[in-house]
Amino acid sequence: MNKMIPIMIGSIVALGVMGVMLGRVGKRSSIETGGTSASGDPNQPDLMLFCAASNRAVMEAILADYAGEYGRQVEVQYGPSQTLLSQLEVSHVGDLYLPADDSYLRMASEKGLTDEVLPIAGMQGVVAVKKGNPKGIKSFDDLLKEDLRLVQADPDAAAIGKVTRSTLTKAGLWDSLNEATTAYRTTVSEAANDVVVGAADAAIVYDAVLHTYPNLEFVELAELAPTASQISIGVIHTTDQPVAALHLARFISARDRGLKHYQDHGFRVSGGDLWSDVPELKLFAGSMLRPAIEDTIEAFQQREGVIVDTVYNGCGILVAQMKAGQVPDAYFACDSEFMEQVPDLFPEPIDVSQNELVIVVQKGNPKEIASLRDLTKEGLRVGVGHEKQCAMGWLTQNTFREGGVQQEVMKNVTVQSPTGDMLVNQMRSGSLDAAVVYLSNAAGSGEYLDAVRIQGLECSIATQPYAVSPESANAKTAGRLFALICSVDSQESFAAEGFGWKLSSDTGKND
C-alpha cells in the first residue's frame, strides 16, 4: 500500500483528536474560573468585557473578587484601546468596554457604540525616570537638555501622547519638547519599558502605569499638570444583558470594591458609590413631576437592576422631611425656590424643565373665566395649592400678588391642597368652579376641563431643578438616573405632560 495513505489518515485522526482537546481548553477554563451566575441561572451567558491591556493587572484582581462574591464568570478581551474599539465596532458583541482613558469612550459614544458610562479613576501625566533620578530631572527645561534621551507615546496613537501635545501646544512648549524627543512609541507601556531597559533616560507617561515598574519613579512637572485623564467603563449599546453588565460595572466602580484595587495599583480614585448588590435609590420628587418621570424611573429600574424608592409629594412637605433629617439620594423639585431651601444637602442643582400655572375651568368654561381678575367673581369656588406645602401654592400666591388680586381671590378660595392632582380631581368631581394648577396637572384631563393661560406674569412659570446629594452612597447611580431623565424619550414624556425643556440636550451624559 502507498505509504502516504496511512499518513494522511493519521493526520485526519490527529486533527480530530486535537480539535477535541482544543474544545476542552475552553471548557477547562470555565471550570477553573468560576461557578454559576449571580442570578443563579446557570444558562446565563458569560459577560464579555473589552479591557485595555494596561488595566489587566488591576482588572484580574477585581474579577477574582467578583467571581468569589457572585460566582459570575467574565470573559475579558485584553488589547490596545483602539483595537478593542474597532473590534466592537465590527463585531457588535460584548457587554462592557473599558479603554485606557476617556477619549476612546467619547469616540465610542459618538459612534453610538456605548450607553451608560461609569467613571472609575484618574491618572496624571508625569515624567518616568530610573530609581534615584540619575539625570536629576527637576524642571521642564531639564527635558530639553541635549544629553537626555526622552521618549514619548505617539500623540496620534496613545492617549498620553495626545493630551501632552494638546496641553503643551496651548502653553507654547510643544515645539521645543518635540525637538528634544528622541523617539515616539506606540503605547505608553513601550515608553516606560524603554526607560527600564536603558534605551531612554526619561519618558512622559501616566503615573498609574508605573505601579508595575519597581525600578522606576516619577517626577511631577507643573507644565504637565493639565494632562490629568480619567478612566471609565462604558456599557456596550448592543448588550443583551444590561442588568448583568451594569452590575459588574457598578462593582468595578464601587469605592469599597473595584476602586480599592485601582487605588492599590497607583490610580487616583475619588467618589464612587458604596457597593450594594441591588442598590436602593431614594428619590424625592414633586408631585407635578410624577406623570413625566414615572415611566423613565421604571425603565431605569429594569435596565439597571436597582430599586428606586420615589417619594412624590408637595415640595414644601418634602423640604420639611429633609430638614427633619431624611436625606434622599436625589431631589427633583417642583420649583427652584424649594431647592434653594436645602442648599447644604443639594449644593449643585441643575434646572431641567419648566411648567406654567394655568387656571383650569369646567369644559366649555361656563363661568367665563379669562384672567386672574375673573377669579374674584362673587360666589366662585376656587381651589389653589397650599402656600407652605407645595411649590405650586407658593408660586400661586406670588402670581396673585404680582397680579394685584391676592386678597380678592383668596376670599373665593375654598380649598388649599398640597398637590395639583388633588385639585384637578376636585374639579372633575364638580366641587370647584376653577383651580390654579400647573399645566402638567391638567394635561390628562382635557376631556373634562379647559385650561386658561395666565398672561404677562413671568412669575407664574416654575422651573424644576434636579440635584444629587454629594453625601449619597449612590451618587453615581443617581447621576445615571439623571442622564436617563435627560434622554430623548424622557424629554418627549415631559413635553406630552405639558412641560417645557430647559436643559441643553447633551447635559447629563457620561456621569
Added chain:
Amino acid sequence: MTDSNDSPLSETRSPTGRRRSDAPFFLVMGGISSCFILLILLLLAADLKFTSMQEFKAALMKPEIQSAFRLTILSCTVAAVLSIWVATPLGYLLARFRFPGRLLIDTIVDIPIVLPPLVLGLSLLILFHLPIFGWELEGWLRDDVGFPVTYRWPAVVLAQFSVACAFAVRTMRVTFDQINPRAEDVARTLGCTRGQAFMQVALPQAWRGMIAATTIAWARALGEFGPILVFAGATRMRTEVLSTTVFLELSIGNLDAAVAVSLLMVVMAVAVLITLRLLGTGLTS
C-alpha cells in the same frame, strides 16, 4: 590559453597547499555566516541575562501560561496540519498546470504574506460579522450550528492558518517545481491515472518539501500575534496564546514575565523544529 596550474581540476598542488588556499574561502564564508548566528545567540543571551531561573519557573507555574502553552501547541499543530493539507494540492496545481487565472491565484495566495497582520485579523472579523441580507456568518455558526468562532479557539486556529497556509503553499509550489514531472508522465504511460501518479510518484518525492512546509507553517503560526489579537481576542485561559501573553505582560510593564515567556517560546520552537527535521530525515532515509 590557460595555465594548467590555475585550473581548479589541477592536481599538481600538494594537499597541504590546497588546504591553505581553501582557508580564506572558509574564513570569509564562515565569518559572514557567523554574524547572523552570533546575533541570534546574543539575543538569547541578553534575554537569559535579563531574566532569572526563578522568574522562568514562576512563569511556567502560572495556570494561565500553562493554558496558553497548551493552546499554542495544539492550535499551531492544527493550523500546520491543515496548511499542509491545503498547500499540497494547491502547490501541485500551480506547479504542474497552466490554466486560466493561474497568475491571479498565485498572487491571491501571497496576499496573507504581504498583508499587515492586524489587517488580516480585522478582515476575518469583518467577514464573520458582515450582515448579508440579514444573514451573518458568525450568527449562523453560533446560533444554528452551535460552533461560535469569533473570540473562541477556532478563531485562533483560523487566524494562524490564514497566514501559515500561505507560506506552506509557497514552499510546496517550489518543491513540486523542482521535481521533474517526467517520472509522473512515465507512470501515466504505464497506465497510472493522474491521481495515482500524484499519490504514488509525486507525493513520495515531495516528502522533504512537505516536512519543510509543515515546519514553516508551524513556526509562522507560533509567531502569529496581530490577527489573533483582533479576531480571537486575548481572553485568559481561553484564547490567549503565548505570543499574546508576551504582549499582555509587556502592556503592564511585566518585562521579566514577558522575557520568560519569550524564552519558553524559543525552547518550544527549537524542540518542535528539531523533531520535525529529524522526522523528515528519518522518513527520507
